[in-house]
Amino acid sequence: MRFQTPLVPATLIRRYKRFLADVRLEDGREVVAHCPNPGGMIGLQDPGMRIWLEPNDDPRKKLKYGWRLVEHEGGHWTGIDTGVPNRVVKEALLARAIPALSAYSGVRPEAKYGAASRVDFLLTEPGLPDCYVEVKNVHLRRRGDLAEFPDSVTARGRKHLGELAEMVAQGHRAVMLYLVQRTDCARFALAADMDPAYAAAFIEARAAGVEALCHGTRISPEGVWLAGELPMEAVKGTEK
Incomplete structure (x- = not known):
């Protein structure tokens, strides 16, 4: 996924x-930028950090x-835009570049399912069970x-x-896909201390048959692209 407009550096x-950031451009001007991330952004919002912005007119x-x-x-990068993972994954699905999901030719974003929800992607292929895919952005690194x-x-x-577990109960396939928008990480785990209820x-969900995948990314000021699968550390009780 290439950025639509060339990025510019700032401090x-x-x-x-949550959604606003004061930044200083290289020419000394101070402007307000949109921060497309509602999360905690631990370690990614320290004053003085070198960041990159996408201008728009x-x-x-x-x-x-x-x-x-x-x-x-x-030389490492973190992508902080939570809207980027779905764009990266969509390109990868259409190119059949995700091995675990490459059998599917039909890719439908934002399909209705569950209790008044929309799944990120519904994958279809004659002769195969429909596959419901949710994508989560990952950028937390603490150690x-x-x-x-x-x-x-x-x-x-x-x-x-x-909702993914319910799709499995109905005879479909369901996948939680974690996309790591960092280039300095080589493995993945759930931060159970951050949200024990999520863990x-x-x-x-895993016990109910929901699959879990994690992929890394290649990142530069030109864009963000899918990289290889990353190993996932098991949460106690999920081992098969």
């Missing part, structure tokens, strides 16, 4: 009200910059090369796990 001054948008990336030492989810309490995430719901 983070502060993030506030859309007259309908009050803010003319959108925050997209954090640049780290050692070593371990990526974790979630970074805050997520009642919506728990609801999705229950418990994950255990229940």
